[in-house]
Amino acid sequence: MADLEPCHEAEFDGVVHLLSEEQMDRLDKMEMSYQRIIVPIIDYQNQTHAVYAYQMTLTNVPDNLPSERYLDIIVKGCEHYGVRSEYINRLRQEQPVVPRKEPHMYQSITDVPSDVFYTLDELAKHNGADPKYPLRICINGKILEHIGLPPSDDPDYETQKRFHAIIQSRFVGREADFEIAKGLYEPLHKLPLSEEDLSDEHRAMLEDNCLSMLSRSGQSNIYWKPVGRLHRSNNNTNSSS
Known part of the structure; x- marks a missing residue:
């Protein structure tokens, strides 16, 4: 997760977008773990502006290098919008990154019951609308059920509550692969326009990213458990081993 913080005499280049209130x-x-703040900027014509930027609201998040994927996206965006080449070259040549995982290193959801299947209609009942159906999400054909939040006096409660709200608002009661792929663009794969655009390798990458996200948020298998697999109408299941 990226953040924004003051650094004396440091600078970076970026792109300012003009958005409507509805778009904002x-x-x-989308940026539920961030707050909007106003920051001063100077454009390439040496004009000053006050613009919005997002600053992380989570605390105690360790500093990490950007991923190779994340830097690729920044570089492609800079190239597309005409950011000065000196800055792009600096990103490419000087910015250390966490290398991409090779596909054989991807994490996979384990302990999924091999003989339990749910249809899309059955999965849809677990979208949070009816409290008698616990929240469920489907990642790469594997269905996870939310076990519940910790007690309200637990030190982890507020963090888990915020993360739970993000999951509930965007991913529960359906296949989450396509929605995650739209927000987790990977330049090595084309931007999907539908579920059919997701290759097996792309889905495996999304599953790995989902597990990493759950682990970083302290969720992992503490708050989610595998309960079965997705049964498709063509009698095929979408899952990896």
Whole structure:
């Protein structure tokens, strides 16, 4: 997760987008672990502006290098919008990154019951609308059920509550692969326009990223358990081993 913080005499290049209030509201909902702040900037014509930027609200998040994927996205965006080449070259040549995982290193959800299957209609009942159906999400054909939040006096409660709200608002009661892929663009794979655009390797990468996200948030198998697999209408299941 990226963040923004003051650093004396440091600078970085970026792109300012003009958005409507409706678009900003949508962006606020997407960036649920961030708050909008106003920062001063100077453009290439040496004009000053006050613009919005997002700053992380989570605390005690360890500092990490950006991933190779994340830097690729930044570089592609800089190239597309005409950011000065000196800055792009600096990113490419000087910014250390965490290398991409090779596909054989991807994590996979384990202990999934091999003989339990659910249809999309059955999965849809677990979208949070009816409290008698616990929340469920489907990742790469594997269905996870939310066990519940910790007690309200638990030190981890507020963090888990925020993360739970993100999951519930965007991913529960359906296959999450396509939705995750739209927000987790990977330049090595084309941007999917539908579920059919996701290759097996792309889905495996999304599963790995989902497990990493759950682990970073302290969720992992503490708050989610595998309960079965997705049964498709063509009698095929979408899962990896």
